[in-house]
Amino acid sequence: MIASPLLRKLKSIAGSENVFFDPADLTSYSYDSSSFSAFPQAVILPRDTETISDLMRFAFNEGISVFVRGAGTGTTGASVPVQARPDSKGIVLSMTRMNAIRRIELQDMMAEVEPGVITGDLQKATSKVGLFYPPDPASLKVCTIGGNVATGAGGARAVKYGVTRDYVIAIEAVLPSGDIIQTGARTAKGVVGYDLTRLLVGSEGTLALFSRIWLKLVPLPRDVGTVLCFFSSDEDAISAISTIFSAGVLPRCAEFMDALSLRCLVLANPGLSIPVGAGSAVLIEVDGTEEAVTTEIGTVMSEVKGVALQVWHAVDSLEADAMWRLRRGLSPAIKQLGFPDKISEDICVPRHNLAQVLKRIRAIADETAVTILSFGHAGDGNLHVNLLYDKNRKTDIERVEIAVGAVMRASIELGGTISGEHGVGLSKKQFVGWELSQEAISIMKGIKKVFDPKGILNPGKVF
Ligand SMILES: Cc1cc2nc3c(=O)[nH]c(=O)nc-3n(C[C@H](O)[C@H](O)[C@H](O)COP(=O)(O)OP(=O)(O)OC[C@H]3O[C@@H](n4cnc5c(N)ncnc54)[C@H](O)[C@@H]3O)c2cc1C
Secondary structure (H helix, E strand, O other): OOOOHEEEEEEEEHHHHEEEOOOOHHHHHEEEOOEHHHHHHEEEEOHHHHHHHHHHHHHHHHOOOEEEEEOOOOOOOOOOOOOOOOOOOOEEEOOOOOOOEEEEOOOOOOEEEEOOEEEEHHHHHHHOOOEEEOOOOOOOOOEEEHHHHHHHOOOOOOHHHHOOEEEEEEEEEEOOOOEEEEEEEOOOOOOOOHHHHHHHHHOOOOOEEEEEEEEEEEEEOOOOEEEEEEEEOHHHHHHHHHHHOOOOOOEEEEEEEEEHHHHHHHHHHHHHOOOOOEEEEEEEEEEEEEEHHHHHHHHHHHHHHOOOOOOOOOOOOOOOOHHHHHOOOOOHHHHHHHEEEEEEEEEEOHHHHHHHHHHHHHHHHHHOOOOEEEEHHHOOOOOEEEEEOOOHHHHHHHHHHHHHHHHHHHHHHEEEEEEOOOOOOOOHHHHHHHHOOOHHHHHHHHHHHHHHOOEEOOOOOOO
């Protein structure tokens, strides 16, 4: 139980109604979507920047660790309050009550939001005024903009529109010392000084807490076209994606599913009938004016003709939604294969090496006897590689650890990265040195020290 003087102080700063310390309440803040968990001593749900600043000033003076958190959908343990030492104190700051969309500015095509805004809510609000916030992590109905900025989240539409990083133009951030800074400029352009905004994007809650975020918006596309193409092999699917790009079509999404992924979908959706011999599929979506969408869908259909076993063309948004439900339901559908546990990696390779990395992954699955299925944002070379196992079986753990390491190596050797969009957190710490040089890591550690000289903000993450 938290020592009462500390609790009294937290309540006096943030207000009793915003401070939680019952074990039952703390449980909800003890985990994310990874397998890591740890209890904080208290959870505070601040409502404004000044309270965050006062809390940080207090934590800084007392040497208390602070773990900032959005919706806890992160897959790497990045928001989990794991303490460096068992006797040290740690509190969680959950940003979910700071969830106002402050402004959507039509003329400037910009939104000003608090960090706890749910990504999908911002998308609904912007579309009502004809604007579009494209980043779409599959968790968008739950995850927060603050979490998206801190992880540099991607999503299916990154192929055409880029990732969260490409939309953040300015940030109000509270430093571990409690000082408040503004980064970037609330203009379409701005190059004064170092680009601290880009530095904060993807910083995984280790450098500063975002209390206000300014985001770029684009015009809402007038029309969308969706097709689901089935192929007999991974290679055919990947080469079809290349052909579509070479034909001058930049789809907004190109989502790949391998043979095992298709099997999960069939098991999870009784009545779903996929073409006989289907060994992979790609969900392609294009957007633009009605005319452009008709032309581009025509090009996609003619480019995959002869290679695809079958192409399903969504005639309306209901059919498109049904296709997306299959794709978005894939992660939970993996349970159908009967494995109690999975490790989900998100490697990213240059697109020209996608077929090669899939081949390496199949070989790793054979060599280690680990069941592995891959799907994801193939349009930008980003694959979610799922390794299935039972954590109660020692041999499973040993084999899956070898397989994870081999997948990481394969990605790096093929010019890729160990994480395209989920970040490092706790789960990928041991692989960071495989990808980054010691010189680069020591610069990053130096940056951490400048922002957080006492190491109180999200300690033990990333490095
Ligand atoms: C089903 C599912 C599908 C997913 N699909 C995708 C996907 O398609 N693409 C993708 O990129 N990710 C995906 N993810 C991962 C996850 O949703 C993203 O990483 C998301 O950005 C996390 O947001 P969150 O609000 O849940 O943050 P949390 O998990 O709470 O925190 C994540 C990190 O952000 C930091 N943080 C949170 N808020 C702040 C703040 N205000 N200031 C500073 N740091 C902060 C935390 O300290 C932590 O390091 C998926 C996860 C699930 C469970």
